[in-house]
Amino acid sequence: MTAPAAAPPLDVDRVRQDFPILSERVRGKPLVYLDNAATSQKPRAVIDAVSRFYATENANVHRGVHYLSERATVAYDEVRARVARFLNAPSPETIVFTRGTTEAINLVAQSWARGTLRPGDEILVTGMEHHSNLVPWQLVAAQTGAVVRAVPITDAGELDLRAFDGLLTDRTRLLAAVHVSNALGTINPVRWMVSRAHERGIVTLIDGAQSVPHLPVDVQAIGCDFFAFSGHKVFGPTGVGALYGRAELLEGMPPWQGGGDMIESVTLEHSTWARPPARFEAGTPMIAEVIGLGAALDYVETIGHAPIGTWEEELLAYATERFRGLDGVRLVGTAREKASVLSFLVEGVHPHDVGAVLDDDGIAIRAGHHCAQPVMRRLGIPATARASFAFYNTRDEVDALVRGVERVRRVFA
Numbered sequence: 123m124t125a126p127a128a129a130p131p132l133d134v135d136r137v138r139q140d141f142p143i144l145s146e147r148v149r150g151k152p153l154v155y156l157d158n159a160a161t162s163q164k165p166r167a168v169i170d171a172v173s174r175f176y177a178t179e180n181a182n183v184h185r186g187v188h189y190l191s192e193r194a195t196v197a198y199d200e201v202r203a204r205v206a207r208f209l210n211a212p213s214p215e216t217i218v219f220t221r222g223t224t225e226a227i228n229l230v231a232q233s234w235a236r237g238t239l240r241p242g243d244e245i246l247v248t249g250m251e252h253h254s255n256l257v258p259w260q261l262v263a264a265q266t267g268a269v270v271r272a273v274p275i276t277d278a279g280e281l282d283l284r285a286f287d288g289l290l291t292d293r294t295r296l297l298a299a300v301h302v303s304n305a306l307g308t309i310n311p312v313r314w315m316v317s318r319a320h321e322r323g324i325v326t327l328i329d330g331a332q333s334v335p336h337l338p339v340d341v342q343a344i345g346c347d348f349f350a351f352s353g354h355k356v357f358g359p360t361g362v363g364a365l366y367g368r369a370e371l372l373e374g375m376p377p378w379q380g381g382g383d384m385i386e387s388v389t390l391e392h393s394t395w396a397r398p399p400a401r402f403e404a405g406t407p408m409i410a411e412v413i414g415l416g417a418a419l420d421y422v423e424t425i426g427h428a429p430i431g432t433w434e435e436e437l438l439a440y441a442t443e444r445f446r447g448l449d450g451v452r453l454v455g456t457a458r459e460k461a462s463v464l465s466f467l468v469e470g471v472h473p474h475d476v477g478a479v480l481d482d483d484g485i486a487i488r489a490g491h492h493c494a495q496p497v498m499r500r501l502g503i504p505a506t507a508r509a510s511f512a513f514y515n516t517r518d519e520v521d522a523l524v525r526g527v528e529r530v531r532r533v534f535a
């Protein structure tokens with residue numbers, strides 16, 4: 123058997139030209155954008171798709187009988203099929219458009235969990251959740267009498283998988299776990315976790331906000347019941363994302379918002395619901411953003427998951443090695459399986475000050491708790507500085523970051 127041909131390497135200089143903002147200067151310096159876990163930059167293809175839609179195709183969807191409306195409706199529904207292919211979901215009807223990951227998780231919490239959970243039932247999350255995969259469960263726990271439990275994490279920022287097994291009990295109804303941690307970069311073994319949960323008949327939701335931009339995702343291979351992601355982190359517009367839901371579950375779920383487009387028939391007294399996914403998309407959706415999301419997914423697939431993965435791994439390894447050589451700098455999150463997030467602390471300097479000095483050099487990172495306060499509390503730190511890479515970042519940018527951190531050390535010496 124011949125080995126599969128290796129994917130051609132990524133031509134970073136070329137792909138950078140697809141992103142207009144990467145040629146901007148900030149504070150008189152070339153922009154070094156290392157805040158991709160917060161939001162990623164947009165290629166020209168996405169910017170053009172959104173502006174072309176408004177310039178030539180804008181109309182509301184699913185309502186009009188006129189040419190533009192029909193065209194907008196077709197374009198909107200084509201992206202649903204596009205997202206299904208991207209996630210390897212079994213059909214477009216299993217994809218619900220939402221404002222992003224946060225809204226997708228709230229949808230499951232309010233539509234599925236609120237009517238399903240009983241007092242004493244358990245929702246199992248992990249100790250490394252973003253607040254958006256924690257607070258919605260706390261809200262629904264307060265509404266139903268269910269209890270939220272969390273899988274502990276190790277000092278390196280990995281899940282304690284032995285504890286995970288012990289936390290799956292006869293009371294557990296839902297496992298809601300993050301695929302890739304935004305604060306630590308840890309890639310969790312979600313396929314294994316989902317299969318352990320399913321052995322006990324537990325419904326599973328995976329927060330894919332940070333995995334979709336970096337890894338090929340196959341929801342059928344993971345086997346999860348729900349999967350959520352945000353367009354803006356995968357080079358698409360803000361204000362759009364999607365929820366994948368297993369068809370049988372979506373079919374049995376009530377609406378969580380009422381309005382136009384989600385009904386079958388309405389009288390003054392009573393309404394009946396459209397089938398999924400329309401049932402969960404009340405009101406005029408984010409049409410231009412959905413079109414932009416479709417262009418973003420096309421763009422990512424044109425570049426290719428394999429070259430993206432290889433380049434990002436190389437960048438992360440290079441950055442990790444350079445940071446390990448820096449005096450007074452500590453990496454936070456050293457899991458064996460990591461995506462391109464480098465959280466760190468500079469001895470004696472608050473992460474916000476690290477961020478401010480780097481900003482003077484035109485380097486954009488994030489400083490804070492990264493909406494993952496339980497992670498910070500577990501590791502006994504208030505915050506971290508975080509550089510997060512995308513495939514358009516370069517070794518030169520890592521070098522600029524390292525020089526910047528050395529300057530931080532000098533400024534605060």
Ligand code: PMP
Pocket residue numbers: 159160221222223224225252254255300302303304329331332352493
């Ligand atoms: N989960 C994770 C792991 C995230 O990193 C984020 C965004 N930082 C979210 C959920 C929420 O995504 P959004 O704000 O796009 O809804």
